[in-house]
Amino acid sequence: MKGNLIIISSPSGGGKGTLIKEVLKIASNIGYSVSFTTRQMRAGEDNGRDYFFVSRAEFSALIEKNEFIEYAEVHGNLYGTSINQVQKELAKGNDIILEIDVQGAESIRRKMPESVGIFIMPPSFEVLRQRLTRRATETHENLALRLRNSVSEVREFERFDYVVINDEVARATDDLKSIILAERLKRVRQTDAISYILNSFDNSKIT
Ligand code: 5GP
Numbered sequence: 001m002k003g004n005l006i007i008i009s010s011p012s013g014g015g016k017g018t019l020i021k022e023v024l025k026i027a028s029n030i031g032y033s034v035s036f037t038t039r040q041m042r043a044g045e046d047n048g049r050d051y052f053f054v055s056r057a058e059f060s061a062l063i064e065k066n067e068f069i070e071y072a073e074v075h076g077n078l079y080g081t082s083i084n085q086v087q088k089e090l091a092k093g094n095d096i097i098l099e100i101d102v103q104g105a106e107s108i109r110r111k112m113p114e115s116v117g118i119f120i121m122p123p124s125f126e127v128l129r130q131r132l133t134r135r136a137t138e139t140h141e142n143l144a145l146r147l148r149n150s151v152s153e154v155r156e157f158e159r160f161d162y163v164v165i166n167d168e169v170a171r172a173t174d175d176l177k178s179i180i181l182a183e184r185l186k187r188v189r190q191t192d193a194i195s196y197i198l199n200s201f202d203n204s205k206i207t
Helices: 016-026 056-064 083-091 102-111 125-135 140-159 169-184 187-200
Strands: 005-009 030-032 068-074 077-082 095-099 116-121 162-165
Touching: 005 016, 005 102, 005 169, 016 030, 016 095, 016 169, 056 068, 056 077, 068 083, 068 102, 077 083, 077 102, 083 095, 095 169, 102 140, 116 140, 116 169, 125 140, 162 169
Parallel strands: 005 095, 005 116, 030 095, 116 162
Antiparallel strands: 068 077
């Protein structure tokens, strides 16, 4: 049985990174897709762990080679998801989390309608602004751009299967984990295991 492809989106500063880290610590059989980006590496980030950091020319070459299942320009930089990583993880039977923006989410939804979409909603614009400002990772201009983009991004929640309001990390992590576990229990995802069990229920065994 193939694993589930789980899309997680939120506006920048919505806290999806923190929630995903927490979920990866407590859930098993789940991988994380490390995206490619042309954005500058931030202090504390690692190449290959947070992103594969590449130049625009390298990114264009990857597009040419059809290495991406989706890519998009987000807040002035390019970001893309590797097809290989996704396929490898799903083939192992593991779920895979794609932490991508709302445009990427839409592309994946079109290509893989069976994917599961989860939107992480900040509790308010003010909280989002505070989180982004406190994080202090962006220039003044880029922070303003991210906040401006958040106004349309939050309205995209309607296209997702689930919404987690991220007002409290521990509860929101529980919510996220519950969704991932419940998705694995859907009837249609358990057909192989169930047919094996059904085969053991046989009138001829009853004396
Ligand atoms: P950041 O620069 O803060 O790491 O990410 C900016 C935005 O790009 C976030 O919304 C993040 O989810 C999104 N993003 C990260 N990787 C990808 C990707 O591979 N594809 C798309 N479409 N968006 C991505």
